[in-house]
Amino acid sequence: MMSATFVQLVIISLEIGSVYVLFSLGLTLIFGIMKVVNFAHGQFFAVSAILVTILVPFLAAHGLPVLPAYFLATATTVAVTVMIGWGVYQFGLVRFLRDMEGAFILTLGLAMLSDGLMLSIFGGAPRPEPVIVPGTVRIFAVAVLAQHVVVFGAAVCITGALYWSMTATRLGKALRAIASDHEAAMLQGIPYRRLSRDGFLIATALAAIAGALMAPISEVTPAVGNDYLMNGFMAVVVGGLGSVPGAILGAMFIAVIEAVGGYYVGPSAATMAIFVMVIVVLLIRPRGLLGRA
Amino acid sequence: MSRQMMAKPLLGAAALMVGGLLIGGAGPADTIRLGLSLPLSGGGAIWGKGTAWMCDKAAAQINKAGGVNVQGKVYKVACVAYDNKYTAAGGASVAHTLLDRDGIKYVLAMGTAPILATQSLTERQGDLLFNLSWGKATKGPKFPLTFDVFNSPAEIGPAIIKFIAKTYSSAKTVVMLNVDDATGRETEAIMRPMWKKAGYRVLASMFYERGTTEFQPTALRLASYKADIIDLPTLPPPDAGKVLKDLQTLGVKGVKILDDGTSASAVEATSGRSALDGVYMGAAIPIDGPSFDARQRAISKEAKAAFGDPVNLVNISGYDAMQELVAGIEKAQSLNPHAIAKALPTVHFKSFYGDVGFGGAAAYGVNIQPLLPVYVTQVVNGKLVDRAKVAVSGK
Numbered sequence A: 001m002m003s004a005t006f007v008q009l010v011i012i013s014l015e016i017g018s019v020y021v022l023f024s025l026g027l028t029l030i031f032g033i034m035k036v037v038n039f040a041h042g043q044f045f046a047v048s049a050i051l052v053t054i055l056v057p058f059l060a061a062h063g064l065p066v067l068p069a070y071f072l073a074t075a076t077t078v079a080v081t082v083m084i085g086w087g088v089y090q091f092g093l094v095r096f097l098r099d100m101e102g103a104f105i106l107t108l109g110l111a112m113l114s115d116g117l118m119l120s121i122f123g124g125a126p127r128p129e130p131v132i133v134p135g136t137v138r139i140f141a142v143a144v145l146a147q148h149v150v151v152f153g154a155a156v157c158i159t160g161a162l163y164w165s166m167t168a169t170r171l172g173k174a175l176r177a178i179a180s181d182h183e184a185a186m187l188q189g190i191p192y193r194r195l196s197r198d199g200f201l202i203a204t205a206l207a208a209i210a211g212a213l214m215a216p217i218s219e220v221t222p223a224v225g226n227d228y229l230m231n232g233f234m235a236v237v238v239g240g241l242g243s244v245p246g247a248i249l250g251a252m253f254i255a256v257i258e259a260v261g262g263y264y265v266g267p268s269a270a271t272m273a274i275f276v277m278v279i280v281v282l283l284i285r286p287r288g289l290l291g292r293a
Numbered sequence B: 001m002s003r004q005m006m007a008k009p010l011l012g013a014a015a016l017m018v019g020g021l022l023i024g025g026a027g028p029a030d031t032i033r034l035g036l037s038l039p040l041s042g043g044g045a046i047w048g049k050g051t052a053w054m055c056d057k058a059a060a061q062i063n064k065a066g067g068v069n070v071q072g073k074v075y076k077v078a079c080v081a082y083d084n085k086y087t088a089a090g091g092a093s094v095a096h097t098l099l100d101r102d103g104i105k106y107v108l109a110m111g112t113a114p115i116l117a118t119q120s121l122t123e124r125q126g127d128l129l130f131n132l133s134w135g136k137a138t139k140g141p142k143f144p145l146t147f148d149v150f151n152s153p154a155e156i157g158p159a160i161i162k163f164i165a166k167t168y169s170s171a172k173t174v175v176m177l178n179v180d181d182a183t184g185r186e187t188e189a190i191m192r193p194m195w196k197k198a199g200y201r202v203l204a205s206m207f208y209e210r211g212t213t214e215f216q217p218t219a220l221r222l223a224s225y226k227a228d229i230i231d232l233p234t235l236p237p238p239d240a241g242k243v244l245k246d247l248q249t250l251g252v253k254g255v256k257i258l259d260d261g262t263s264a265s266a267v268e269a270t271s272g273r274s275a276l277d278g279v280y281m282g283a284a285i286p287i288d289g290p291s292f293d294a295r296q297r298a299i300s301k302e303a304k305a306a307f308g309d310p311v312n313l314v315n316i317s318g319y320d321a322m323q324e325l326v327a328g329i330e331k332a333q334s335l336n337p338h339a340i341a342k343a344l345p346t347v348h349f350k351s352f353y354g355d356v357g358f359g360g361a362a363a364y365g366v367n368i369q370p371l372l373p374v375y376v377t378q379v380v381n382g383k384l385v386d387r388a389k390v391a392v393s394g395k
Helices: A004-034 A041-061 A066-091 A100-122 A146-168 A170-180 A182-187 A192-214 A224-239 A244-264 A267-284 B003-023 B045-064 B088-101 B112-125 B153-167 B182-197 B216-224 B237-249 B264-271 B294-307 B316-332 B337-346
Strands: A136-139 A142-145 B031-038 B068-070 B073-083 B106-110 B128-132 B146-148 B173-179 B201-208 B229-231 B255-258 B349-351 B354-356 B374-380 B383-390
Touching: A004 A041, A004 A142, A004 A146, A004 A170, A004 A192, A004 A224, A004 A244, A004 B216, A041 A066, A041 A100, A041 A192, A041 A224, A066 A192, A100 A224, A136 A146, A142 A146, A142 B237, A146 A170, A146 A192, A146 A244, A170 A182, A170 A192, A182 A192, A192 A224, A224 A244, A224 A267, A244 A267, A244 B216, A267 B201, A267 B216, B031 B045, B031 B088, B031 B316, B045 B073, B045 B106, B045 B294, B045 B316, B068 B316, B073 B088, B073 B316, B088 B106, B088 B112, B106 B112, B106 B316, B112 B128, B112 B146, B112 B182, B128 B316, B128 B337, B153 B182, B153 B255, B153 B374, B153 B383, B173 B182, B173 B216, B182 B201, B201 B216, B216 B237, B237 B255, B237 B264, B264 B374, B316 B337, B316 B349
Parallel strands: B031 B073, B031 B106, B106 B128, B128 B146, B173 B201, B173 B229, B229 B255
Antiparallel strands: A136 A142, B068 B073, B349 B354, B374 B383
């Protein structure tokens, strides 16, 4: 019979992993298509989370039940965030496609700028989290926040949908062709710039959805995106930059170390263990677990 | 590289430097400026912004009352704030900007790591430092130009432990969780012996890295010790909220303490109301309680509207540092930091809490500590309830 602690750690690993998966998918998508790392990815996440915490109480105060208010707020924030993403791409990133250094400086600068703007507009205090799915559920006699279960379910659905769209749709196939060899793809008539923009906007939407999903269970401050960026980025690096299955594997890898290490050796040592394991993985497989040479 | 290509970045850099000089801390000669090295971004921004706001509030009141009179010359006062990002590197950068570029002689710095970086300059260059750190390592006779501005664990710890011992006589065991940085390590080194001295068994003392997003494994580990008391001395509000929420999900009962808990609303935003219920705080101000009057409540209300948090132990330091400085200058009748430092231990100043003098020789070896009251509060139904007010000894 499995011990309660083991079950608890498995559930915690899955919960944490699903959060990192949600965050990492957009990062890896952008790298796969544009060959750049978007250091402002966390800010899209933060904007969305903050807007949800503003819109849900606003809509609820105007008579909408909480769940519809949450869905409407999520749709609105994703739309707003994608519009911001469009602006970032159109007036910035389009000039730095496949330019790692240029995009690094641009996205880092954007992250700092938007941090300052959000702090000025929304303040630094943690925003009250909307309670969407209250209470706990019992899984194998272990109490789990219902909202965590929702996030896990959403992560599975979103990952599945992304995986399907990448393998079964024309857009997905074209994006994979670009990721594989953008020059060969262009020679086949695939419009690289337009598809890069579409890929970036999909990644932005993923960050926004992740932010909206996390708003009820995570801290909501302008700085929250930066905190998730570190682990999300490590997940992508471990899994292999640009690989969707790699991002999932990397996220689960980090989550298991964080959960098991956090319990048995303490949280600080677990964080160090994550860095050590990332170094070990990269020494053995420099392109990540599922990265291609 | 062509000359034209080189010219652009050079012009940009020049523009930045000129702009920096123009918008920086430069001020008129008849203005006394208090430099503020605060976290204005990241998780600590709520404390930094509040402290800057409270400093401005004190400056406005002092200026409205006629300014500062030094040997017949009247000066205005002003606060100049920069973001130290709560890091040693940020602290060093801000210290150079304030002291070397802006020529400011008096600095209030927040956070142990930024203070360590700032203090190495202020003590060497002969500038006055108001210390807003949780530890003891940066206070004492070795630092004659450094003064405290608020109650830290050396004052809060004994008050809370005494209250807990009296209220929960059957509690015997404690587990602690701190952030793994200079603040957390120093605080742990202060609090852990205090618990032991009071007769408690510290079952475990854990640390976590700032920026941690998931606290479920930590909560599970905390719960596994089945301690009577869970002490969280240095957790910022969002982290404290997450830990409390996860502890609640695990069904953990027992006494929970946020020694640095500055307000119920900031923690409740993440924890939810029920997880915070019954938690004790050491740095919150029961502004609606009998210890405070309408004037103080009005400032708190204004603060809440301005930056989202009511007045608390931390942000009041912005107000008190300015008042300490002005009292020291008026007593010394000099702008010289050494003269002010000599005068400060003997002055009484108009603290946010009321008329306050200095003490603290027993804890720090010198009288650098303003003798502020410690409030032990408990969160009940989302509201702070005043449980004990302890006067800090002047010795």
